Amino acid sequence: MRPPAEHVHWLFAAGFLFLGLCLLARAIVGVEVWDRRAWRAYLWPGLLFGMGLAMWPVMVFFTNSAIHMLAHGSWAQALMIAGGAHLALARGKLTSQYWRLTLPFAMVVSGTALLVHEQNGWLWSRSAFVHHAAGWTVIVGALFPLLATFLPRRARLEVGFALTVLVLAVIIFSTRDVAPVLP
């Protein structure tokens, strides 16, 4: 009953697509309107936390090698830290804006994990290409939440972060277990 690896990627891609749409809508209407309903304020950090939780079964059941296990495990922890910190910020349990740095931290850890656990070069296969492209997209995209920590309420930074997540979803949707780089 274990899903093939590409199906797991597609399910995570669907999660990232929903997350990206929520972040884009939040950037368009502004944080004040988005946070007018409590459930909406918790939605995107909750999704992030949930996707971190979902990485644990991936770590357990898709352990092809030690580097895979370490990458998936560190990824799960980083996503949960970022999601948990932003949930606490939304709830008011945390007040320092510097907790927002957990998000670029999680993105750098995730991007590094993607790059490190892909042992082959960019053009080896579709899977290799996707992992390299996703890794660099996440690492470069970490600049948006990093800058937004120090320059809050800049709509362009929020849109940039949302678009990074949407691009990530598109990249992950193109994953195939066995396929050439281009269809």
Next chain:
Amino acid sequence: MTPFGARRDELAGRRAAAARLVLSLGPATILAGVVWALIQPYRVTLLTPQGEGFWWLAVEPPLLVVVVGVVFHFAVARGLVRDLH
């Protein structure tokens, strides 16, 4: 028109534009999923099932994109636009 009235009209215009943009995200996502299914129909295993297992029938990328668009539109976008107004 008073400066206050002009400012109010400008804000109303911005809100309307934001509402249109938010309401277009879901349908645009659904359209992207449908176009993907038309371009790569072999990614939708349900169209020609040939004894595939559960995961190949349950998880089909173009349909996932459509489902995400529908859920976002009805669960998030419509309520968000109501709050915007």
